[in-house]
Amino acid sequence: MRVPVAVVMRSRPRSSARLKLTLSYAGFLLLAGVVLLAVVWLYMVRYAPQVISTPEGTLAHSVRLRFAPAVAAALAFLLGFGLVGGWFLAGRMLAPLTRIADAARMAANGSLSHRIRLEGRSDEFGELADVFDTMLERLESHVAEQQRFAANASHELRTPLAISQALLEVARDDVTAGRAELIERLRVVNARAIDLTEALLLLSRADRGSFARESVDLSLVTEEAAETLLPLAEQRGITLEVTGEKAQVLGSAALLLRMVTNLVQNAIVHNVPVGGVVRVHTRRQYGVCVVWVENTGPVLAPALLPTLTEPFQRGTTRIRGDGHAGVGLGLAIVASIVRAHSGALDLTARPAGGLLVTVRLPGAPRKP
Numbered sequence: 001m002r003v004p005v006a007v008v009m010r011s012r013p014r015s016s017a018r019l020k021l022t023l024s025y026a027g028f029l030l031l032a033g034v035v036l037l038a039v040v041w042l043y044m045v046r047y048a049p050q051v052i053s054t055p056e057g058t059l060a061h062s063v064r065l066r067f068a069p070a071v072a073a074a075l076a077f078l079l080g081f082g083l084v085g086g087w088f089l090a091g092r093m094l095a096p097l098t099r100i101a102d103a104a105r106m107a108a109n110g111s112l113s114h115r116i117r118l119e120g121r122s123d124e125f126g127e128l129a130d131v132f133d134t135m136l137e138r139l140e141s142h143v144a145e146q147q148r149f150a151a152n153a154s155h156e157l158r159t160p161l162a163i164s165q166a167l168l169e170v171a172r173d174d175v176t177a178g179r180a181e182l183i184e185r186l187r188v189v190n191a192r193a194i195d196l197t198e199a200l201l202l203l204s205r206a207d208r209g210s211f212a213r214e215s216v217d218l219s220l221v222t223e224e225a226a227e228t229l230l231p232l233a234e235q236r237g238i239t240l241e242v243t244g245e246k247a248q249v250l251g252s253a254a255l256l257l258r259m260v261t262n263l264v265q266n267a268i269v270h271n272v273p274v275g276g277v278v279r280v281h282t283r284r285q286y287g288v289c290v291v292w293v294e295n296t297g298p299v300l301a302p303a304l305l306p307t308l309t310e311p312f313q314r315g316t317t318r319i320r321g322d323g324h325a326g327v328g329l330g331l332a333i334v335a336s337i338v339r340a341h342s343g344a345l346d347l348t349a350r351p352a353g354g355l356l357v358t359v360r361l362p363g364a365p366r367k368p
Contacts, residue, residue, distance in 0.1 A: 022087045026079060033078040096125035100132055112140035160193040200329070211252040211340075215364050218247040218256065218291055219282045225260040226280060233268050237275065240268070244282030247289035248364040251341045259337040260291060262330040263357055267295035272353070289363045297354035305347045309335040334359075 099116050106114045115136060118129035164186060171182050226242045233240040249256070260280075267278040279294045309331045334357075338345045343361040350356055 021089075021093070022083060025085065025089060026083045029081070029085075030075065030079050033075055037074060096129060100129055103132060103136070107136060107139070112136055112143060160189045160196070163189045196329075211255060213250045214253060216249055216251055216253045216256050218249060218260070218289055218361075219244050221253070221257050221260050222264075222280050222282055222291065225257060225264050228261065229264050229268060232265070233278065236268060236271065238268050238271055239275075239277045240264075241277065241279045243280070245284065247282045247284045247291070248366075249289050249341070249361045250364045251361070255337045255340070259334050259359070260293075262334050263291075263293040263359075266330050267293050267297075267355070267357075270355070271295050271297045284363055287363045289361045291359040291361075292356060294350070294356045295354045296350075296352070299351075299353045300349040300355060302349060305349060308347060309345065 096116075096118055099118065103114050103116050115133045116129040117133065118126050167182060167185055167189070171179075222242055222244065226240055230240060232238075264278060264280060268276075271278065276296045278296075280291070281294075282289070282291050284290070335345050338359055338361070341361050343359060346358040346360075348356040348358070
């Protein structure tokens with residue numbers, strides 16, 4: 001039996017930081033007053049008998065007697081002034097922390113839309129508030145993305161299951177239906193559900209970054225991916241060109257192979273009907289390994305490019321009616337694998353049509 005984990009929030013402390021700072025300010029001011037008055041007292045003990053002197057010494061003695069109450073009054077004033085001033089200054093200094101704590105409390109309760117927006121401060125508190133706002137913005141974006149992904153994944157998984165149920169109900173009600181045709185249609189639907197599930201698992205694995213890293217040559221990876229997809233390219237009349245140089249990176253060979261395979265398959269499937277070209281090139285430059293995949297195809301609107309890496313997002317130019325339509329996770333998996341390898345992914349629409357995809361990954365250190 002699993003015990004649910006609850007978020008434990010500390011109650012407000014009995015001794016607040018403002019009170020501690022107030023006591024610290026007052027104590028420091030009081031200590032400074034004691035030191036100052038001690039110096040004055042030592043001065044009077046050392047030099048007052050010589051400056052203020054009478055044959056009996058009564059005047060110097062009376063000065064010392066009047067000095068003690070004055071010292072007590074001065075110290076009492078310093079203590080009161082230190083407490084009041086310290087309380088005010090501590091409140092002013094800790095006001096940003098109060099706003100940050102309120103924002104954190106709202107975030108803990110599930111509200112991620114609140115922002116601190118601390119203006120007019122360029123100190124450590126302002127930097128902390130800016131960092132906290134950035135964190136909240138990323139958390140809100142991540143949670144929204146996960147919710148959208150979960151909804152889309154549920155919808156995509158429900159579709160093949162609903163189709164399978166409909167086919168089985170038809171077969172149950174119509175005993176004359178062809179068994180071979182039913183089995184084939186169920187096989188196709190089940191294969192799509194399996195592909196979708198595997199893609200979701202791969203996407204989750206890449207997002208977590210839970211994989212062993214080894215030295216991988218991207219040029220060999222692109223050659224392997226091209227060799228695997230060459231029959232598909234020939235079937236569609238696509239010319240597949242692979243060039244480049246050795247590009248060594250640290251990462252997962254399986255994930256990097258899937259990344260390049262998805263890019264090349266996407267370039268083949270979303271191409272012109274006749275005489276299409278797919279070019280794959282690798283290189284290493286200034287410590288960065290680059291893989292770019294370029295293809296001919298229909299002209300893409302610039303507004304469509306940011307949506308291509310989102311899960312289950314299919315533009316009108318991406319829909320295919322054949323067996324290689326995919327499950328809408330191809331470029332989403334690519335983007336996730338690139339992020340997991342601390343790389344960058346750029347999508348550029350070619351003016352003549354088609355897409356240029358550039359992947360930049362940190363190169364592995366060269367061996368001496």
